[in-house]
Amino acid sequence: MYAILVYDVDEKRVSKINKYLKRYLIWVQNSVFEGEITDALLNEMMDGLDERLKEGDSVILYKFKTKGYVDRFIIGEKRDLNVI
């Protein structure tokens, strides 16, 4: 499936969460990750996030059966988009 994940975590944890998410998805913007991922890896990633997040942190995960459902437009600076 295809996943988009956006997070809003305390500054103290940003670097740790970023590093963790890079194991599973592609970093496309400050606090946004995207990519193809299997059910098993997605579950593993979400379990790991549960352990790492603290009070006040927030993560939204959007899931799609296929990347074909998603049209993406970007204004401004791009990051790593050549690999998607």
Next chain:
Amino acid sequence: MYAILVYDVDEKRVSKINKYLKRYLIWVQNSVFEGEITDALLNEMMDGLDERLKEGDSVILYKFKTKGYVDRFIIGEKRDLNVI
């Protein structure tokens, strides 16, 4: 259509961009907006963003034909989700 918009703008412009986007979509996380929107309003919104963004700012817009394509999961704090 259904839209998800994530932005990464200089701190100086966050409040202005937030206020602007609230005219069109629903604020669901720090720098994330979502909602049903028409083609005409989406174009208007993106034109307005173009005028308001400066160098270094970044906006990603994800578009879907229908909200039915999107599964959403949240970990942690929620904002305004009762209205979606």
